[in-house]
Amino acid sequence: MTDIKNSKLTDSAAAGTEIEQKLQASDSAGQPYVELRHINKSFGDFKASDDVSFTVEKGSLVGLLGPSGSGKTTILRILAGLETADSGEIYINGKLVNNIPANKRGIGFVFQSYALFRYMTVFDNIAFGLRTKKAPKDEIKEKVNSLIDLVGLTGLNKRYPNQLSGGQRQRVAFARALATEPSLLLLDEPFAAIDAKVRQELRSWLKDLIQRVGITSIFVTHDQSEAIEVADQIIITNHGHVERSGSPIEIYSNPESSFVTKFIGQPTIIDNPGIFNGFSKIRESRSTAVLRPEFISVTKLNEPFRYNITSETGIVEKSFFRGGDFELKVRVHDQLLTVNRPITQERIVPGEEVRIFIRSLYLLDGDKAVTVLNDSLTAAESTYVI
Amino acid sequence: MNREDPKIVKAVLIGITTVFLTVMLVLPLIYVIYTALRPGLETFIAAVTDKYALHSIYLTLIVTLMAVAVNIVFGLYTAWALTKFSFRGKKFLSTLIDLPLTVSPIIAGLIFVLTFGRQSFLYPYLNEWGIKIIFAVPGIVLATVFVTFPFISREIIPVLNAQGKDEEEAAALMGAGAFQIFRQITFPHIKWAFMYGVVLCSARAMGEFGAVSVLSGHLRGKTNTMPLYIEILYQGYDFTGAFAVSSILVVMAILILIARNLLEHRSKNKFLK
Amino acid sequence: MSKNTKGVIPGFGISFGISVSILSLIVIIPLCSLIVFSSQLSISDFWEIVTRPRVIASYKVSLVTSFTASVINAVMGLIMAWVLVRYKFPGKRILDGMIELPFALPTAVAGISLAHLTVSEGPVGALFAKFGIDIAYTNIGITVAMVFIGIPFVVRSIQPVLEQVENEYEEAAFIMGAGRFETFYRVVLPEIRPALIAGFTMAFARCLGEYGSVVFIAGNKPYETEIAPLMIMGELQEFDYPAATSVALTMLVMAFVILFINAVFQSRASAIISGIR
Numbered sequence: 001m002t003d004i005k006n007s008k009l010t011d012s013a014a015a016g017t018e019i020e021q022k023l024q025a026s027d028s029a030g031q032p033y034v035e036l037r038h039i040n041k042s043f044g045d046f047k048a049s050d051d052v053s054f055t056v057e058k059g060s061l062v063g064l065l066g067p068s069g070s071g072k073t074t075i076l077r078i079l080a081g082l083e084t085a086d087s088g089e090i091y092i093n094g095k096l097v098n099n100i101p102a103n104k105r106g107i108g109f110v111f112q113s114y115a116l117f118r119y120m121t122v123f124d125n126i127a128f129g130l131r132t133k134k135a136p137k138d139e140i141k142e143k144v145n146s147l148i149d150l151v152g153l154t155g156l157n158k159r160y161p162n163q164l165s166g167g168q169r170q171r172v173a174f175a176r177a178l179a180t181e182p183s184l185l186l187l188d189e190p191f192a193a194i195d196a197k198v199r200q201e202l203r204s205w206l207k208d209l210i211q212r213v214g215i216t217s218i219f220v221t222h223d224q225s226e227a228i229e230v231a232d233q234i235i236i237t238n239h240g241h242v243e244r245s246g247s248p249i250e251i252y253s254n255p256e257s258s259f260v261t262k263f264i265g266q267p268t269i270i271d272n273p274g275i276f277n278g279f280s281k282i283r284e285s286r287s288t289a290v291l292r293p294e295f296i297s298v299t300k301l302n303e304p305f306r307y308n309i310t311s312e313t314g315i316v317e318k319s320f321f322r323g324g325d326f327e328l329k330v331r332v333h334d335q336l337l338t339v340n341r342p343i344t345q346e347r348i349v350p351g352e353e354v355r356i357f358i359r360s361l362y363l364l365d366g367d368k369a370v371t372v373l374n375d376s377l378t379a380a381e382s383t384y385v386i
Numbered sequence: 387m388n389r390e391d392p393k394i395v396k397a398v399l400i401g402i403t404t405v406f407l408t409v410m411l412v413l414p415l416i417y418v419i420y421t422a423l424r425p426g427l428e429t430f431i432a433a434v435t436d437k438y439a440l441h442s443i444y445l446t447l448i449v450t451l452m453a454v455a456v457n458i459v460f461g462l463y464t465a466w467a468l469t470k471f472s473f474r475g476k477k478f479l480s481t482l483i484d485l486p487l488t489v490s491p492i493i494a495g496l497i498f499v500l501t502f503g504r505q506s507f508l509y510p511y512l513n514e515w516g517i518k519i520i521f522a523v524p525g526i527v528l529a530t531v532f533v534t535f536p537f538i539s540r541e542i543i544p545v546l547n548a549q550g551k552d553e554e555e556a557a558a559l560m561g562a563g564a565f566q567i568f569r570q571i572t573f574p575h576i577k578w579a580f581m582y583g584v585v586l587c588s589a590r591a592m593g594e595f596g597a598v599s600v601l602s603g604h605l606r607g608k609t610n611t612m613p614l615y616i617e618i619l620y621q622g623y624d625f626t627g628a629f630a631v632s633s634i635l636v637v638m639a640i641l642i643l644i645a646r647n648l649l650e651h652r653s654k655n656k657f658l659k
Numbered sequence: 660m661s662k663n664t665k666g667v668i669p670g671f672g673i674s675f676g677i678s679v680s681i682l683s684l685i686v687i688i689p690l691c692s693l694i695v696f697s698s699q700l701s702i703s704d705f706w707e708i709v710t711r712p713r714v715i716a717s718y719k720v721s722l723v724t725s726f727t728a729s730v731i732n733a734v735m736g737l738i739m740a741w742v743l744v745r746y747k748f749p750g751k752r753i754l755d756g757m758i759e760l761p762f763a764l765p766t767a768v769a770g771i772s773l774a775h776l777t778v779s780e781g782p783v784g785a786l787f788a789k790f791g792i793d794i795a796y797t798n799i800g801i802t803v804a805m806v807f808i809g810i811p812f813v814v815r816s817i818q819p820v821l822e823q824v825e826n827e828y829e830e831a832a833f834i835m836g837a838g839r840f841e842t843f844y845r846v847v848l849p850e851i852r853p854a855l856i857a858g859f860t861m862a863f864a865r866c867l868g869e870y871g872s873v874v875f876i877a878g879n880k881p882y883e884t885e886i887a888p889l890m891i892m893g894e895l896q897e898f899d900y901p902a903a904t905s906v907a908l909t910m911l912v913m914a915f916v917i918l919f920i921n922a923v924f925q926s927r928a929s930a931i932i933s934g935i936r
Binding site for chain 2 (some may be wrong): 666667668669670673674675678679680681683684686687688689690692693696715732735737738741742743745746749750752754756757758759760761762763764765766767768769773775776783784788806807810839864867868869870871874888891892895898903904906910911914915916919
Binding site (some may be wrong): 081082092102103107111113114115116117118120129132133176180260317340352 | 561
């Protein structure tokens with residue numbers, strides 16, 4: 001369902017990453033700006049962080065992605081100093097910050113609920129941190145006003161949080177977090193409290209703004225399309241540990257671990273992949289594999305097709321209209337596969353027999369996932385990336 | 387279906403409610419004022435300006451002020467501790483705070499007699515330092531604090547629980563100290579609940595009878611609060627005097643009710659969407 | 660424990676310290692001294708005191724009058740809560756505002772006023788005296804005083820719950836063919852039953868311990884109109900602390916049993932609502 005969007009987003013994210021990486025290469029000599037080493041944290045019997053280690057480059061925008069309960073918010077709160085790790089070390093800008101209290105770590109934090117002070121105006125909310133630091137009055141006024149302009153809330157200084165829309169509140173929270181000029185910005189599910197339509201718009205706004213301000217940022221999300229679209233680097237967590245880390249495009253095209261393969265994209269899990277034409281080299285009949293819609297092409301029986309020998313025939317069971325495409329559920333070898341067919345092509349209807357070609361699949365082997373190509377694809381074609 | 391009951395049912399139920407509340411609540415109230423004023427204004431004024439009456443009013447004010455002050459300090463700190471932090475024994479602590487509500491005022495008096503009275507192991511020390519608690523003002527204050535103990539914290543805690551602690555965490559991250567966070571972030575949320583608690587607490591403190599009568603020792607003019615003084619007058623068949631002093635408390639009760647209703651109205655409207 | 664384990668919000672030490680100190684002085688130490696003092700009583704003395712006929716009679720008076728008053732309050736409270744939530748009529752806000760009067764009015768004042776109204780020469784007492792009914796100085800009088808102090812409990816615990824009962828519930832029941840009374844009995848009542856029970860038990864516990872408003876109207880005749888708190892008061896005035904403590908302990912046990920029964924009801928109700936078995 002999300003994959004058309006995804007492929008588009010991946011392109012733009014990839015473009016962003018390239019520019020970013022060039023920029024970073026010039027100013028930080030490969031030194032990680034944030035580093036977590038072997039962080040452990042338990043709440044009673046529940047292990048929220050299990051030997052978590054990762055690094056974040058200066059100036060990058062990192063998405064901590066994982067299903068709910070995977071420990072991503074805990075990592076963020078430990079980094080901020082809102083929780084204390086049971087063991088492990090946290091470095092920010094090369095300095096061990098374990099014993100530095102949260103308010104001295106130079107961190108801006110955007111809460112999931114925004115935690116705006118409901119009894120203070122927009123201006124007072126943003127000014128709070130500066131007033132606490134006893135900044136001069138004129139400076140506060142100038143700075144807060146410029147922040148209000150920056151986040152596009154000009155004229156709303158005197159509003160109370162309850163008089164703002166969800167998106168406006170998020171902008172206030174963002175401005176408030178930036179007011180004290182933190183060196184690291186942490187955002188907990190920044191888009192969760194916003195309705196779908198505004199969310200899309202805010203994502204690009206936030207990415208754009210963070211890049212303009214040039215602040216190292218880490219955000220938590222459970223929504224893969226959000227992480228893929230916004231982040232330069234994604235860290236995937238599961239059961240309290242880091243599963244995989246890399247650029248969105250790396251993670252999407254080469255998920256490596258079994259968990260990530262089943263989590264990212266729009267996966268269909270199939271049993272006994274060896275019975276599909278072109279995959280007979282998979283001998284183990286109890287193995288499982290993951291397919292994505294973009295790995296499969298579907299054609300009508302009367303349409304010409306290049307790889308006839310290694311294709312399959314199946315019966316279309318259901319068809320869902322998704323806007324740009326039809327999502328088809330096709331039964332092949334008694335397994336239900338999900339395929340997309342663009343609206344511009346000739347319509348395929350439920351009950352119809354169709355030709356299915358599986359280009360590649362991820363074969364799951366314990367914790368690992370390996371890409372297996374269809375036999376028909378030549379060596380030259382196997383360099384194909386999704 | 388419209389939710390309205392048939393007219394006749396409605397009329398009967400409203401009638402029952404009105405009659406019941408009038409007979410049970412309004413009648414006793416009016417009767418106090420009526421009896422107090424029946425013998426004439428001069429008698430009334432004489433009764434309430436009697437030396438002992440004035441002293442009982444003074445003592446009631448002092449006791450109420452002290453009890454409310456202790457409960458304000460306790461209520462605010464406890465609500466803060468119970469809602470902004472997690473620690474072991476939290477449930478036990480909140481059970482203990484509510485305990486005084488279930489204890490008879492007479493038993494409340496009794497436990498203080500047992501703690502500070504002649505048979506207590508503390509008594510020799512207190513005696514040595516010349517501290518008199520039982521049958522004296524400190525005992526009355528302690529007993530009053532006990533019976534009004536949960537009033538303020540119980541009003542504040544639900545409000546703070548509903549508010550969560552994100553705002554405080556955000557403020558702390560920006561470097562604010564405990565008192566700054568409390569004053570600027572937390573207090574605006576609980577302002578009305580807090581004032582409501584103070585009103586309830588004052589009402590109960592002013593009127594407490596059972597616990598105070600155990601601890602006062604009934605020294606006329608010395609440790610009589612208004613309710614105790616009323617008892618003495620009533621038992622001495624000075625009904626006019628008893629009702630005259632009572633009428634002051636009735637007026638106070640009405641003022642408290644009005645304040646309560648205004649506060650409830652405020653807290654429902656302000657910033658709640 | 661590192662200082663960071665409490666999270667980032669400052670002020671735990673001072674707030675916890677102050678709460679616990681005041682709590683100790685006001686609640687913990689006095690309760691401990693009650694326990695220490697009770698442990699010095701011999702079981703046989705304790706049993707002898709709490710089974711004296713006069714003491715048993717006072718329990719009976721207290722329990723019977725408190726229970727009757729709480730039942731009256733449960734019924735009246737339900738009606739009043741219904742009227743105040745569901746109907747619109749002139750003077751509603753005044754009636755609603757009056758409910759808390761028994762909290763605000765000192766119990767002694769209520770006591771003398773009710774007593775004076777209901778003695779056989781009093782304005783209300785005279786009315787009933789014509790039919791040969793005495794109110795003051797009988798168990799009826801005690802019950803009246805307890806009804807007075809118990810009014811707010813049931814009303815105030817049902818009101819918010821009744822406001823939450825969705826119109827849809829009643830509409831659904833109505834569409835499925837239930838009559839007006841059946842709808843109330845099968846749909847609305849189960850919704851407010853936990854609150855009704857909670858209000859009833861709170862009123863019951865309060866009535867059982869009530870002293871100020873009752874002593875004036877009770878007449879305090881041994882074996883007939885003497886309530887248990889008055890027994891304790893009597894023992895205290897004779898400085899018989901062991902006797903006072905024994906009676907107090909039995910009363911505390913009664914109060915806790917009542918509250919425990921309520922807690923069982925409430926947890927069963929919330930288990931149904933939250934779906935946890």
